[in-house]
Amino acid sequence: LFSKEEMKQLRLPGFLYSEVPELASTVPYFSLEEDESCEEGIHLIVCVHGLDGNSADLRLVKTYLELGLPGARIDFLMSERNQNDTFADFESMTDRLLDEIVQYIQIYNLTVSKISFVGHSLGNLIVRSVLSRPRFKCYLSRLHTFLSLSGPHLGTLYNSSALLWILKKSGLQFFKNVVLVGSLQDRYVPYHSARIEMCKTALKDKQTGPVYAEMIENLLLPVLQSKDCNLVRYDVIHALPNTANSLIGRAAHIAVLDSEIFLEKFFLVAGLKFFQ
Structure with missing residues (x-):
């Protein structure tokens, strides 16, 4: 109770999960079995890891x-096609992920009614790149939720032209829900980049600031103009120990992957409703 009152005195925007009036799902764990006779299609959830990651990174999300x-x-595709070479060029990684998705649906003969993506870090940019491919066009109408965990959607202040081309690509408007999760404690991915919003540095920089503004407009304007797309941002404050990883910002960057406390509370309080 003392810690809760201390948090309230900080007057931070947001809420405490213990005070949420109702949960995102009230169904108890392990309470139901999948109805095999149901004719409704499968909700395919594609989990895409980040730089130097692997298919097990998003296991707790699953x-x-x-x-x-x-x-x-629901069915999960834990992407693994890029895990042996996460430093490859974006074109190659995009092709691999797209091939992996198409082949997974074909091999298992899935009738897919919804497709959602959960990406971590760099994986979010690869997901966005896939959306722009002609071969994925037939799946755009089935897109449901895009959950972005610490995604560098605006990169950093200085990017190669090839990366800028990808960062400027739109496509988020095809989702029913776009959920952006970021943390000020994460120093690997800038807070404003994870949230897709302007930062003070970009506002003051007359050279790269307009580029930032253009990227934000290209990404968010179609989303805001779409009546069917719901954009939500979540700021996360992790209880991190005083270690070197916390100091350099790595601990917060990977906490969205390996913190059971955060992931359970996030999905139970808010996240589950976006996948129903």
Whole structure:
């Protein structure tokens, strides 16, 4: 109670999960079995890791989605095609992920009614790049939720022209829900980049500031103009120990992957509703 009162005195925007009037899902864990006779298609959730990551990085996301939505007709593709070479060029990584998705649907003969993406860090940019490919056009109408965990959607203040081309690409407007999760404690991915918003440095910089503004407009204007797309931002404050990883910002960057406390509370309080 003392810690809770201390938090309230800080007057931070947001809420405490313990005071939320209702949860995103009230269904108990393990309560239902999937109805095999249901004719409704599969909700395919594609999990895409980041730089130097692997297919197991988003395992806890998969776990808490499965626990929170028992009986739901969901299937997970834990992307692994890029894990052996995450430093390749974006074109190659985009092709690999797209091939992986198409082949997964074809090999398992899935009838897909919804497609959602969960990306971490660099994986979010690869997801966005896939959306712009002609071969993915037939799936755009089935897009449901894009959950971005610490995604560098605006990169850094200085980028190569090739990366800028990808950062300027739109496509988020095809989703029903765009959920952006970022943290000020994360020093690997700038807070404003994860939230897709302007920063003070860019506002003061007459050379790169207009580029930032153009990227933000290209990304958000179609989303805001779409009546069917819901944009939500979540700021996360992690309880981190005083270690070197915390000091350099790495701890917060990977906490969205390996913090069971954060992931369970996030999905139970808010996240599950975007995947129902």
